[in-house]
Amino acid sequence: MEPIDDVMQLFRHQRAVRAWSDRPVSDDVLRQVLEAAIHGPSGSNSQPWRFLVIRDQAVKEQVSALYEEAMAEQYQGAEPDRARDRQTLADAPVLIVPLVRVPGNGRAGFQTGASIYPACQNLMLAARSLGLGTVLSTLHRLRKAQIHEVLRIPEGWESAAIIPLGYPDRNYGPNKRRPVEEFIVYDRFPEPEAS
Numbered sequence: 001m002e003p004i005d006d007v008m009q010l011f012r013h014q015r016a017v018r019a020w021s022d023r024p025v026s027d028d029v030l031r032q033v034l035e036a037a038i039h040g041p042s043g044s045n046s047q048p049w050r051f052l053v054i055r056d057q058a059v060k061e062q063v064s065a066l067y068e069e070a071m072a073e074q075y076q077g078a079e080p081d082r083a084r085d086r087q088t089l090a091d092a093p094v095l096i097v098p099l100v101r102v103p104g105n106g107r108a109g110f111q112t113g114a115s116i117y118p119a120c121q122n123l124m125l126a127a128r129s130l131g132l133g134t135v136l137s138t139l140h141r142l143r144k145a146q147i148h149e150v151l152r153i154p155e156g157w158e159s160a161a162i163i164p165l166g167y168p169d170r171n172y173g174p175n176k177r178r179p180v181e182e183f184i185v186y187d188r189f190p191e192p193e194a195s
């Protein structure tokens with residue numbers, strides 16, 4: 001895919017990429033996308049994150065096998081989807097696992113997620129601007145305990161996603177979204193109609 005400078009074009013061409021070319025990802029490019037991530041916002045600017053970067057093939061394969069179990073569980077009996085079903089995390093040159101520190105009560109909730117997903121989006125947009133592909137995947141959470149064990153993720157951290165990163169197998173067109181008007185409510189919702 002071509003790099004993109006124009007920011008509105010960037011939003012429109014941000015796609016879920018699940019298949020990869022053999023082109024390696026340099027340390028410099030990796031550093032740029034991680035730098036973008038850590039400029040994301042977080043509650044009170046607490047920056048409660050770590051980014052686990054997996055390049056080791058054996059580790060990728062262990063994570064990938066668990067992810068495939070999660071996919072099989074999630075989609076059993078569902079309509080086949082080629083892009084989704086044939087994805088193999090181990091094929092991606094890099095896997096990034098964004099981690100977020102869980103609050104003192106040990107329960108991660110909406111606000112915990114709100115301090116990591118903006119960083120993920122920064123990372124993915126930066127990657128796309130450089131001509132790389134990513135996909136935010138959260139299905140791994142169905143095998144969270146096993147994946148945390150493989151990655152030796154310490155207590156007190158949640159894995160918000162697994163984001164494979166690499167140069168895509170092909171060119172991807174713009175994303176398809178419904179018109180923006182469908183999603184906007186001005187001022188407040190209309191009063192319910194009297195019955």
Ligand SMILES: Cc1cc2nc3c(=O)[nH]c(=O)nc-3n(C[C@H](O)[C@H](O)[C@H](O)COP(=O)(O)O)c2cc1C
Pocket residue numbers: 014015016017018084087135136137138139140175176
């Ligand atoms: C919260 C969230 C969780 C997602 N989890 C997965 C996942 O586990 N596996 C996967 O392949 N894609 C996952 N996706 C990617 C979505 O399927 C993708 O963003 C959506 O279909 C739009 O794709 P497009 O931007 O190419 O149109 C997830 C996306 C979001 C926002």
